[in-house]
Amino acid sequence: MRKTVLFLMFCCQVCWAEANKDELRKHLQPAVFSVTMVMIHDVVNPPAASRFYTYCLMGAYEIVAQNNKQITSPTAFIASIKPISIETSKQYDYRIAALYCILETGRLILPSGSMLEEDQKKLIINLLREGHAQKTIDLAVSVAQEVAKKIAANAATDGYLKLSTRVRYRPKKGDAYWYPTPPGYIEGIEPHWRTIRPMLIDTCTQFPPKPPVEFSKDTASEFYKLTKEVYLVGKNLTEKERFIASYWDCNPFAINTSGHMSIGFKKISPGGHWMNITGIATAKANLDLDKGILVHALAAATLMDSFISCWDEKYRSSRVRPETVINRSIDQKWTPLLQTPPFPEYTSGHSVISTAVSELLTYLLGDNFAFRDDTEVIFELPTRDFKSFRQAAEEAAISRLYGGIHYRDAIVNGQEQGRAIGEFVVEKLKKNGVKPVL
Known part of the structure; x- marks a missing residue:
């Protein structure tokens, strides 16, 4: 009887965990949209906006790839993205880390990235309401912050910061x-x-x-x-x-x-x-x-x-x-x-x-x-x-x-x-x- 109860409890925990995984996907679209709203506020031009989206998502992608062997890492086909070493000996909820990393990277690299701090707070409040433990969230956040810093450092080497130092463009002469x-x-x-x-x-x-x-x-x-x-x-x-x-x-x-x-x-x-x-x-x-x-x-x-x-x-x-x-x-x-x-x-x-x-x-x-x-x-x-x-x-x-x-x-x-x-x-x-x- 005791074995049966323990087995049922185990099954319930597995089912709850799987359901919780599915619950997290609903936070993805709002996280990306939060980044969009900051860019609208900043009047980010089209080419620059595509760059910001890419870096905001690249850290999250790498976190997922390191924890899901069915997902090919971006380091396999993007030469500029190097494998990111995550300095933690504890098991962390990588899905929470990936979600938070989107917002954290945006906070670091967008001109008005500090606006995303409110979205980060809202995400944590929602995660707590959904039953995630504060310790679990804190560990995931620390991983996200670590990865976001490395992604931001990588972004700083792609030539973007040098654009303002280049010669100002002057239109060519001629009707054409x-x-x-x-x-x-x-x-x-x-x-x-x-x-x-x-x-x-x-x-x-x-x-x-x-x-x-x-x-x-x-x-x-x-x-x-x-x-x-x-x-x-x-x-x-x-x-x-x-x-x-x-x-x-x-x-x-x-x-x-x-x-x-x-x-x-x-x-x-x-x-x-x-x-x-x-x-x-x-x-x-x-x-x-x-x-x-x-x-x-x-x-x-x-x-x-x-x-x-x-x-x-x-x-x-x-x-x-x-x-x-x-x-x-x-x-x-x-x-x-x-x-x-x-x-x-x-x-x-x-x-x-x-x-x-x-x-x-x-x-x-x-x-x-x-x-x-x-x-x-x-x-x-x-x-x-x-x-x-x-x-x-x-x-x-x-x-x-x-x-x-x-x-x-x-x-x-x-x-x-x-x-x-x-x-x-x-x-x-x-x-x-x-x-x-x-």
Whole structure:
């Protein structure tokens, strides 16, 4: 009888532990979203946002990999991430450590990272309410802090801290080249982003896109046709096209002007939108915390490298934006539906990064993975249903034509560039034993 009771007690403890593991996965999406909200507050530009997401998740990923042999460590295929020695002789709850590490890394590396201290306190309160012992939480937190410090130190060596010391970018002279656009006439953002050390690709020049259509003022030229298309599409937008353009706007700091007054509106970045989609998808797939962190970390790293590749081309070709050409040559009063971003046109960033990350998510979670995207609800836009990640990426890409901020070849060639990056990442993961999570 006593053996039976002990056996039942053991079974109950195992079941409780397993249930507790599943409970922890619900904290992943809020942790990543907390990082997003700080970046919105700080008006972090798109390339930099992808970098912050990557480092915030890389420590959590390594913690999981060290404790779950079914998860391939990032050190197996990311040369810049070295194995992290965790100095503890005690067994710790690695899942709590991984969750806390996301917030702790953000606290250390984000400009307003101290804002995440409130989120850390809330996480601990919730963990206590769920039955986790204070000693268990404290030990996990100490591990997370240790790992986050090492990740932050690693991040400090990737070239980011040197950007402010580099020569200020000056637009090239000539009608063919990018020039700051209204209403803010902001100087080019991150002109030296190509110097940032990538995660998954080898170099910033590994995936060069096709050359852009050559600039020409000739009304019979291919370039003029591309420009006229942007102009005519912008003047004849359907309500659906307007909505799609606004839905994928993802401009971290749009400026509205009224007379002499300018008002800034903060929004999520393109990478932030896709990180939220990643969270929606992993939650819908009911992935456990370990796999959820794996998917988030790989999505962030893919986004980061896609921006590095895209920005390498942007400041090499330094192509002029449609708004500038149309105002000079076709219609002085024409304005695009979306505010033109403050950097060169070619290739389309959203086309590159959306296509690349959609290839990764398709590999990990499957094609025809339907989901409801609620990312833009906080910006007073409705939810949107997609049949697959690739469908969402296609819409994100064409939205730039509807918005009047990209020529068609920057979109199409940007998609090809992103697809090449995504396929390269997937092959690298396959070779290193990273399998689909579904």
